[in-house]
Amino acid sequence: MPLLIVALGVVLLIVLISVFKLNTFVSLLMVSFVEALILGIPLDKIVSTIESGIGGTLGHIALIFGLGAMLGKLVADAGGAHRIAMTLISKFGEKRIQWAVVIASFVVGIAMFFEVGLVLLIPIIFSIARELKISPIYLGIPMLASLLVTHSFLPPHPGPTVIAGEYGADIGTVLLYGIIVAIPCVIIAGPLFNKVAQKIIPSAFEKRGNIKSLGEQKTFKMEETPGFGISLLTAMFPVILMMISTIISMIKDTVGFEDGLLFNVINFIGNPSTAMLISLIVAIYTMGLRRKIPIKQIMSSCSSAIAAIGMMLLIIGGGGAFKQVLITGGVGDYIAVLFKGSSISPLLLAWMVAAILRVSLGSATVAALSTSGLVIPMLANSNANLALVTLATGCGSAIASHVNDAGFWMVKEYFGLSLKETFSTWTLLSTILSVTGIIIILLLDLFI
Template identity: 75%
Template sequence: MPLLTVALGVVILLVLISILKLNTFVSLLITAFAVAILLGMPLGDIVTSIQGGIGGTLSSIAIIFGLGAMLGRVIADAGGAHRIAITLIDKFGKQRIQLAVVVASFIIGIAMFFEVGLVLLIPIIFSIVRELKVSPMHLGIPMLAALLATHGFLPPHPGPTVIAGQYGADLGTVLLYGIICAIPAVWIAGPLFSKLSKKIVPGAFNKEVDISSLGDQKIFKLEETPKFGISLVTATFPVILMMIKTIVDLIVQVAGLSQNFFLTFVDFIGTPAVAMLLSLLLAFYTMGIARKISVKSVMDSCSGAAASIGMMLLIIGGGGAFKQVLIDGGVGDYIAKLFADSTISPILLAWVVAAILRVALGSATVAAISTAGLVIPLLATTSDVNLALVTLATGAGSSIASHVNDAGFWMVKEYFGLSLKETFGTWTLLSTIASVVGLGMVLLLDVSLIMGGIVIILIIVAGLFGMLKHNHNNIKKDSKAYKNIS
């Protein structure tokens, strides 16, 4: 019955969003109330559960999400993102233009949400298309693969950030493993897949593009934009700080170092909220003050970013409410008991559940958060699972098979002038490949970490054995020398 109730809840959500065209946040709340009642929760507990779900979800990501949106907007409005893209494309040259687009999109995608990065990069991509006389999809597929991978795998994007908070995973570790998983996913779903896609839907590569739907585009003269180096550092500064913290934490664990002021300071500045705040302050200087741009202009960019993410925050909160109802209603415990004696990996289960919800609901973020409600109780019964890898598996599953119930599907279709069949043959397939490759990398990392741990243990044992043997030989020599002296 609990699983049937969840299925019915998904159907209700689909009907509300896709057929009745209700707002996603309102639809999530209605679904949460309906599922709670069907699960037999006491009426007095339902509101408390929903409020707790919204508050608990937003409390862990509102600061990161808000500051991340502001950072991306400040860099974009100052021309920093334009400088990064154009410089990389010039450096790589025409022969390696796809690689240039991948690198530029990946860097910009770290600092900006998928939709923002897409709207920002498309005019740049299309100007290069006109200059080099290549197909828009020849560059569009690598760009989309990079933006999708950063959206699904890397903090501070909402999906991985929220899931990491729900699972209790360290964000720095998620970021480190996420980059390892994202790179092959981007390459396979991007440049490599573009060659296959030309054979599947050749018509998609013969399109004339029209970006008038994006509205008036801000035109940048390259000499008026910030320098490449400072733009790159500003865009990736939160990643740098969180990576430093993660690496230092690993060194401390391996070396068994005691805590001191330096380690405490590194731990503090590498905390996601602090890293994002410091990065935004750096952007205020590098993208604003240092370039004689008024503080008011920079603050206008921040205000515009904050206003644009208001509804997204509500949707994330609504997803948190649905997730909490699933937990408090006992669905998670039921699934945990169902798989208690099963050999299925929590990593694989998280990917499967997230993939099913993604296909059903459309929103990657909502699918990921809802998955957490079903998987968390199972994690409580499993002591040896790597929470960072479960986070990435959930993110990978929530990226699969973008289709007609996903806003991203229609953005790609309209911006690239594709038919429905062509969008399925490019974007839907691309997102599926990225998801599957991401899962494969997560499973490979899981095995590698286990094998790596075994190797380290064997090295330590061998070292101890060598020390004991060396000491034993020394003792024998000392004993023999003592006898000779005697």
């Protein structure tokens, strides 16, 4: 019965969003109340359960998410992202243009959320494609692979950040393992898949696309943008701080050093919230004040970044409410009992549940959060690596982007593809990336 109730809730969510076109946050709240009633949560506990789900989720990630959005906006508005992309592309040359796009998109993708990175990089991709007389999708596939892999695996992106908080995984460790998993995933789903895609659906590589819907794009003269080194350092600064802290902590635990003031300071600086705040302060200087940009203009960029993610924060909160209802309603405990003594890996189960919910719901973040509500009770009786469970959940939530996902339509329209061509490129790319990811995560689990 609990699984049937969850299934009915998912169907109701799909109907509300897809058929009645209700806002995702409103739909999640409505379904959370309905599920709470059906699961038998006492009436006087329903509202507090939903509030604790929203508060518990947003309380952990709102700071990281908000600071990350501001950092990405400052780097983009100053032309830092443009400088990173164009420098790498010019250094790699025409023959290795795909690999230049992969690396540039990966760096930009770490600093910016998927949609922001996509809108920022697509005009650059189209400009280069025209210059080299090649199809935009030829460069688009490696770009999309890089942006999707950073979105799915690497904090401070909402999915991995939220899931790490729910599972109690160390975000720095998630970041370190995420990069290890991301590199082969982006190579396979990007440049290597590109060769196969040209044979599977050659018509897609004849299209020239249309980005008029993006409106007038901000243009940068290279001499007016920040230097490559300072742009790269600013974009990567939170990642550098978190990784240094994680690596030092691993060395400390391995060698057996005792905690002391130095290690406490390193852990404090490497904490995701602290690292993001320090990185934002650095960006305010390197991308703004150092270039004589007025502080009022810098703060305007920060404000617009927060305004842009307001609804995303509410949707994440709604996903947290749904997750908490599943836990309080006993669905997670039921699944834990169901799989007690089973040989199935929690990593594989998390990936499967997230994949099913992703295909059903469309939203990777909502799918990942809902998965955590079902998987958390299982982890109490498991010695699974929490960072890898986080990555497995994010990996499953990336699979098979199709018509119920906004990303699907963005790719279709920008690159001028038919439905069949979009399925054969973008949907297949996201599936390959997800399957490759879980295989690498399972292999990594053998050695950690």
